[in-house]
Amino acid sequence: MIxxxxxxxxxxxxxxxxxxxxxxxxxxxxxxxxxxxxVYNAVILMKIINRPWWxxxxxxxxxxxxxxxxxxxxxxxxxxxxxxxxxxxxVIVTLGFYIFYVNYMLDVTYIEDRDLKxxxxxxxxxxxxxxxxxxxxxxxxxxxxxxxxPTGSLERTLLVGDFLFVSKFHYGARTxxxxxSFPMVHDTIPLVRTKSYTNKPQYPYFRLPGFQKIKRNDIVxxxxxxxxxxxxxxxxxxxxxYKPIDKKSNYVKRCVGIPGDSLAVVDGFVHINxxxxxxxxxxxxxxxxxGTTKGSSFNLQNLYNRYKIKQNEFGYNNxxxxxxxxxxxxxxxxxxxxxxxxxxxxxSTIKDxxxxxxxxxxxxxxDNFGAIxxxxxxxxxxxxxxxxxxxxxxxxxYEGSEMGIDNKLSVNxxxxxxxxQPIDSYTFKQDYYxxxxxxxxxxxxxxxxxxxxxxxxxxxxxxxxxxxxxNAKGLFNKIRWERMFTTVGxxxxxxxxxxxxxxxxxxxIIYNQYRKRxxxx
Numbered sequence: 001m002i003x004x005x006x007x008x009x010x011x012x013x014x015x016x017x018x019x020x021x022x023x024x025x026x027x028x029x030x031x032x033x034x035x036x037x038x039v040y041n042a043v044i045l046m047k048i049i050n051r052p053w054w055x056x057x058x059x060x061x062x063x064x065x066x067x068x069x070x071x072x073x074x075x076x077x078x079x080x081x082x083x084x085x086x087x088x089x090x091v092i093v094t095l096g097f098y099i100f101y102v103n104y105m106l107d108v109t110y111i112e113d114r115d116l117k118x119x120x121x122x123x124x125x126x127x128x129x130x131x132x133x134x135x136x137x138x139x140x141x142x143x144x145x146x147x148x149x150p151t152g153s154l155e156r157t158l159l160v161g162d163f164l165f166v167s168k169f170h171y172g173a174r175t176x177x178x179x180x181s182f183p184m185v186h187d188t189i190p191l192v193r194t195k196s197y198t199n200k201p202q203y204p205y206f207r208l209p210g211f212q213k214i215k216r217n218d219i220v221x222x223x224x225x226x227x228x229x230x231x232x233x234x235x236x237x238x239x240x241x242y243k244p245i246d247k248k249s250n251y252v253k254r255c256v257g258i259p260g261d262s263l264a265v266v267d268g269f270v271h272i273n274x275x276x277x278x279x280x281x282x283x284x285x286x287x288x289x290x291g292t293t294k295g296s297s298f299n300l301q302n303l304y305n306r307y308k309i310k311q312n313e314f315g316y317n318n319x320x321x322x323x324x325x326x327x328x329x330x331x332x333x334x335x336x337x338x339x340x341x342x343x344x345x346x347x348s349t350i351k352d353x354x355x356x357x358x359x360x361x362x363x364x365x366x367d368n369f370g371a372i373x374x375x376x377x378x379x380x381x382x383x384x385x386x387x388x389x390x391x392x393x394x395x396x397x398y399e400g401s402e403m404g405i406d407n408k409l410s411v412n413x414x415x416x417x418x419x420x421q422p423i424d425s426y427t428f429k430q431d432y433y434x435x436x437x438x439x440x441x442x443x444x445x446x447x448x449x450x451x452x453x454x455x456x457x458x459x460x461x462x463x464x465x466x467x468x469x470x471n472a473k474g475l476f477n478k479i480r481w482e483r484m485f486t487t488v489g490x491x492x493x494x495x496x497x498x499x500x501x502x503x504x505x506x507x508x509i510i511y512n513q514y515r516k517r518x519x520x521x
Contacts, residue, residue, distance in 0.1 A: 003204055014038050020100045024048070024080060028110040049075040050114050058134065062176040062203055063141060067134055067183060073099065080108035137183045142173040142208070145459065147221060147250065153437030153445065154219065154252060155325055156284040156308065158461070161468035162483065164252075166221045170460040172210030177203045177246045187247045188230070195230075197247050205245070205403075205455045214433060214457065216272065217280055219488060220255045222435065223248035223456040225398070226449045245402060250458055253445050254283070257434030259376035265369035265447070267347050268440050279438075281491045288324040288441040289331050291343035295319070298339060304471055307334050311471065313442070325439050346441065356450040357389040366440065366447050375428040375451065383416040383426050390450075391426065398453040399429045430454045461488045 018036040025035045028048045035041050042056045049072070058068045073096040074088055082091075082102060091098040102108060117124075140146075149162040158164070168174070181197035182189050189196045214220060227248035228240050256270045256277065257263040264271045268287055271277065279285065295318050303309040313324035326334065328345075335343045348367040353360035355369065364370070372390060373381065381387055392409050395418065400407030410417045417423065432451040437443025446452065464487075467480035485501055486494035 006204065009201075010038070014041070017041060020097070020103055021045075021076070023103045024076070024099075024108075024110075027080070027108065045072070045076070048110075049079045050116060051075060061138070062179060063181060063183060064134055064137055066180055067130070067137070069096065071130065077102055078111075079114055080110055082106075082108065133183055140184060141168070141176060143168055147252065147461065149252065151443075152310075152325060153439050153443035154254065155286060155439050156327065157219065157254075157282055157438055158252065158464075158488070159467060159469070159480070159483070161470060161480070162464050163466040163468075164461045164488065165463040165465060166459040167462045168459045169208075170210055170212055170462070171214060171220075171457055172207045174246065174455070174458065175203065175206045175208065177205060178244045179203055181247070187243065187249065197244070199242060199244060202244055207455070214255050214258060216255065216258050216261070217277070217283070218255050219252060219461050220433070220435065221250055221252045221458040221461060222433075222452050223458060224251045224449075225393075225452055225456055245456060248456070251435070252461060253435035253437050253443070254279075255433050256436045257374045257446075259374055259431040259433070260379070261374045261434070262371050263374055263434055264371035265367065268345075268367045270436065271371075280489075282489075282494070283438055284327045284329075286325045286327050286439045286442075288322065288346045289326050289334075289343055290320065290322045290346055291335075292341040293317075293319060293321050294339050294341050296339040298337075301473065309334075324442050355447055357392075359389050361389065369447055374434050375432045377428055377431045377454070380425050380427045383423050385411065385414060385416070387426075388416050394428070394432065394451060394453075395426060398432075398451075398455075402455075403429075433457070463487060464494075 014036065018041070022032040022035040025044070025048070026032055030044055030048065034044045039056065042059060043053055046053050046055050055068065055072075059065050059072070070092050073091045076099060077087055077091055080102060087098070145166045145168060147164045147166045149158050149160055149164065152160050178197045178199075179201045185196045187196055188194065223245055225248070227243050229249065230239070230241050257272060262273050266276070268285075269276050293316060298314070298316055298321070300311045300314065303314060304311065307326065307330045309323050309326060309330070315322050321340075323334075331343060331345065334340060348365040350365060351360075351363045352365040355362075355364045355366060375381070375391070375394065381391070383391075388409065388411060395409050396407045399405070406419070408419050410420075412422075415422050418426070431454040433454070434446045435452050436445045436447065463485070464483050465485060467483035469478050469480050472478045481498070482496055483494065484496055485498040486496050
């Protein structure tokens with residue numbers, strides 16, 4: 001829905017609210033017209049139901065408003081003496097239209113200064129849980145979101161089993177675009193494994209101001225642009241599933257190219273504007289390696305402990321071996337292994353049709369790619385057959401169907417057509433980014449599916465609060481204690497603040513016990 005459609009929808013809701021409540025406003029000592037004025041009517045309703053004025057703000061926060069509406073419906077009828085369980089069920093099941101029946105058919109009396117305390121223990125529990133969900137949803141949506149690293153594409157900076165907090169406010173929180181969804185979950189409701197949202201209606205895209213822009217080589221969480229799977233990490237049903245932008249699977253990669261950059265990959269290394277980019281100190285590039293053996297066997301657990309080579313990423317026989325996800329430093333040490341005769345980094349030189357732009361017309365692969373231009377909002381590019389392949393999805397999807405615009409790009413001979421009309425240039429409407437994993441040979445990233453639009457950016461990983469190593473032996477060793485309470489960014493080796501957290505926690509517990517004893521005395 002576009003802004004005009006939402007405005008019309010909002011006005012319709014005001015008329016429905018007026019028709020369903022004006023008599024109740026009068027019985028509460030207010031004027032009938034007060035039920036008609038947008039926003040003002042909500043403020044007056046809060047006074048009628050004896051709730052704080054700031055509840056009105058919650059009614060305008062996406063996702064939160066879906067939770068708050070049933071609460072307002074129930075509070076409204078209870079303010080006029082309809083307190084039974086049947087009344088509560090009816091007003092919720094009828095999506096609030098039961099209020100029409102109360103307004104026109106029943107002779108109700110307004111209860112002034114109504115007692116807001118739930119009359120039963122169950123009611124008190126429900127009230128507490130409801131507002132805990134509201135508070136948690138606000139934090140989750142606009143400030144900080146938990147995230148788990150499921151794949152090894154950013155090893156060794158972020159490890160499989162890292163549990164992160166992702167900041168929404170660094171780059172500016174993206175307000176929800178899906179109007180109706182289950183709170184505190186992403187695309188799937190746990191346990192029942194069903195879709196957690198409705199495809200329609202959709203709010204227009206909007207992002208709150210952030211205090212920093214995405215910089216080159218930042219680690220970024222974003223919505224996977226080509227996501228059509230039922231749920232994240234589920235690829236088996238083979239069906240197409242349409243997903244709104246904010247319900248696409250969340251990926252985390254390193255932003256190696258920002259708007260306006262010219263990017264190429266040469267022998268696995270990223271080059272920006274013709275120069276090899278320098279990664280941050282904590283970044284550790286990994287590649288796959290192969291080599292020959294001296295005929296002996298390998299101790300797989302020892303390989304993981306000494307070189308961080310995972311057992312499922314290492315293969316060997318009496319003469320050869322292959323290893324994925326090795327840093328250059330680990331490879332230099334591994335070549336001195338007693339069973340290694342030779343070792344070399346794998347560099348692909350064969351054309352890969354699965355590499356973006358996925359048309360098989362360029363001799364690109366994961367190690368040698370580009371150069372390509374990364375689009376910047378407001379910048380214009382020439383449209384020819386080459387740019388047709390590079391920017392087709394941008395024009396048709398990211399700046400087309402996902403924005404409610406029916407864009408169709410086609411070719412007639414050597415002429416590019418937009419919606420049947422010849423064009424020789426195109427001006428981009430938003431910024432784009434190029435995301436890649438540090439584990440160059442074990443990362444599905446922009447080299448496969450292309451550009452990441454600015455409206456797909458979710459946030460910035462800032463903090464590892466827990467880390468679990470499934471490859472380690474022993475329960476105690478599976479917890480990566482040195483990674484707990486560490487920052488994602490910064491220079492030097494990550495420093496754990498876990499012991500300081502324990503000290504503060506212990507201090508708080510002691511102080512709380514002291515305060516209770518002093519109060520009791």
